Amino acid sequence: MRVAVVGGGAVGVTAAHDLADGGADVRLYERDSELGDDRTSPRYQIEGSSHRAAGVLAPRPTDAIGAEIASRAMDRFEWLADRDHRFSVEPTPHVTVVAEDAPEKQSALRETVAAAREHGVDVACHDPESIADRFPELDLAGVGLAAVTERAAYATPGPGAYVAAMGDRAREAGVDCWTGVDADVSHRGDGPRVDGERFDAVVVAAGGWTKRVLAPTGIRLPLKPYRVQALVSGADYDGPMVHDAGAGVYFRPHPAGLLAGDGTVPEECDPDRWEPAGDDWFVDGALDAVANRTGFDADADAAWAGLATATPDGEPLLGEVESGLYVATGWHGHGFLRAPATGEALAEQVLGERDAIPAYDPGRFDGPPEFAVEEGMSL
Template sequence: MHVAVIGAGAVGVTAAAELAVAGAGVTVFDRGDPGSGSSGRAAGIVYDAYAEDIDAELAARSVEAFRRLSGTGGFEFVDCPYVFLAREGDEQVAEAIAGSVERMRHHGRDVEVLTADELERRFGDSLVVDDVAAAAVAHDAGWADPASYVEMMADRARAAGVEFRTGRAVGLDVDLPGVVVGATVERFDAVLVAAGAHTKQLFADAGVPVALKPYRVQALTSTTPYDGPMCFDASVDVYFRPHSTGLLGGDGTEPVEADPDDWDREADDWFVEGLGRELDTRADYALDVDRSWAGLCTATPDGDPLLGEVVDDVYVAAGWQGHGFMRAPATAAAVAEEIRGGSGIEPFAPTRFEGDEAFPIFQGMTVETGKSGESEELEESGESEESEE
């Protein structure tokens, strides 16, 4: 069996390595270098704190894989607790934290609700907590540099016999199936499209709509030291973690569909200023920006990924809602297994959508509240679809 993988991000290289180790011939295509898409721009936050069973299972397996791979090929996974919290006055999110922690624990995740005293005692040295209404901590969590993960996994893939063809954008042919390279279509037994923000476009050009929208998010690093826990302040949608330069923080979601070929790679002033304010409030932290940037994530109508067969022998792995890196080891393994004849993950099957659905974009990092994000499209059209997120 010879499989083509379009996209050498965290997902594509992991799937390629899995397929090759299982005996398949694999060719990976990337328009740039491995990791040059969203994986090279990601914050690298990893946790297994998901309230839904499949997510929790995939995330837990991924945390295990990150720990196992840490120390190989320049890749390091740093264990670090993940605190998520709601501010006083934000009752909806505060209640959602309690409810989702119960479900996470039900799925065997090592997550606990913290009383105000516990929060102060355990994290009061690095976080300001006197305005916190509800908080929880996930222990199976940590951070890593996603670019070094891709590099390490690409090396493993090469060692298992995977061929990499980089530096050229390719197209998709769903009939053969095949990969369009310039004027030629190369035939494969199966094609996996793991092309991140370009995935929708690749399928659209091949005449197959998929329910995906790229959207822009932002992050920065700062040189002031920070050695506290990873933290997500769900009331203001801001996250931060320790980083080799000091701190990495982000969100700055723009909830509108982005053009994957024409978007602003620089962070906006409003994002940098806003994050500076929130870091001061939450961690008494003085922002001293080292680098700031934007990147693209992909949204789906229900917030779950599109993972599996779209049409005969053509597969997709995309739509991670800002959580693609932390689940990459397990989601890539799952789609590789499906390509080899396994059953796949039914609730994530891309065929659950027609592909032409209208849907609003919700930011990825969130506590599952049902709290709706702002959506320009909804505001403009007056539509009233509800996200299940």
């Protein structure tokens, strides 16, 4: 079976590796010049989101398929970290905090935590007083409710290292990697093609570019790319990963000090014309939130944006859209932490080893519906 994978981010390299491992003859096309790198913050000219992610691995799934995907992804991250010295996961608990004057957000957090616990996630709600001794790095003034996820980690030196390590494994498994190639996908009824060449299957894992890549086939994907942001500061932080839901900011330890993120701009942006630098309002707000919770008063050494992808119901688009043509996108800012499992699930579908996942079926909507971008971090 000849398969092309278009897009060499975390999802594409995983799918390509697994397809080759399963016996397929695979060619991977990536527009950027490299498959991943070992940097702790992204280079300006590399656009793929897996290079630009924050690398927070703190899944809190609320349904059975989400739980299966999250657990499998963590297993695979840990497996790779045990075997590849360039990529590591740093186990670190994740704390979500909600303000005492936000009763609706507190209820939403309680509901999310209860649903996640039902699906086997090691997470619990706590009064701020009861976790103050455990997390002395945090100022919990004004916090009404906290939730601590125990099986959480961050990717280090950065998420691009996962792509680089899996890219090498893909090559070793026989994947022919074509980097620096902006591939065109078509489907003329007799099967999918890339740059005019016919393949038995084509997987489009092109992140925020997926809708544009599919446009020549006439397939209209209900997908909106939008900007999210992150920064690195020299604040010497060594506490838990934190999501301050009121401030709309998360932060975690980082090799250079501290990484903070969110900065969601909840509107569709053009994947060919977007601002890759961090916005001033995001930098100021994130540093204020960090100072408020940690006491650190540091500047940003780097700030950047990247593309996340929204769907009408917040669930991914993963599966076949036309005979032999598959997509994997729509992660709402949580695509990196699921990539080892979503890439695997798609490879298994292409190889005929797994049924499609109905909740992620790209064809589940009646025509391309109108929808607003809902930010993936909101409660």
